[in-house]
Amino acid sequence: MIPWFVWLMPAAFVALGGVFALEAVGLRRQGRAYARWPVASGRILGTRRDVELVENNDDRRDGRRHEQYDTFFGATVSYAYQVAGRDYRSTRLYAGRPVLSGSPKIAEATMAKYPPGASVSVFYNPANPAEAMLEPLNFENAKVALIAAIGFGGCGLLALLLMSQMSVT
Secondary structure, eight states: OOOOGGGGHHHHHHHHHHHHHHHHHHHHHHHHHTTSSEEEEEEEEEEEEEEEEEEOOEEOOTSSSSEEEHHHEEEEEEEEEEEETEEEEEEEOEEEEEEEBBOOHHHHHHHHSSSOOOEEEEEETTTTTEEESSSOOOOOOHHHHHHHHHHHHHHHHHHHHHHHHHHHH
C-alpha cells in the first residue's frame, strides 16, 4: 500500500498541467479579442536583438562549483502610431510575455520581418490607445503554455497510473 502523501507530487503535477492549460486557453482568447481592436497605421522605428544570460550553476562531484550560463535570444521591435491625432510608441508584439529562444535565428527573423521605416498595422485598445500590438494572433506564448501543460499533466497522470497499478498488486 502506497502512503497517501506519496500521491501528492503527481497530483501536483496534474494540477500544474491544468494551470498551464488554462493559461494557454486564456492567451488564445486574449489574442482573438485583441484581433478585433481597431487598427491604426504605424511605422517601425527600430529593432534590436536582446540577449539574456541565465545562470545555470552545477555542483561537481569534487565539491567545486561550475558556473555556466545559458543564452536566450529575443527581439524588441519599436514602432510608432497615431490615434485621434495623438502620437504613441510601443514595443509589444503579441499577447503575453515575450518568448525567448536558445537560437538567435528566431530573433533575427523577427527583426527581418520588421525593418526600420516599414509601415505596419497596429492593433490598439480603443479604451486605452497606449496599449497596442502588432501580432494579436501570434500564439507563441499559448504554444509554450500548452507544451508545459502536456508535459506536467502527462507526467503526473502517468505517475498516478503507475502508482495505482502498484497499489492494486
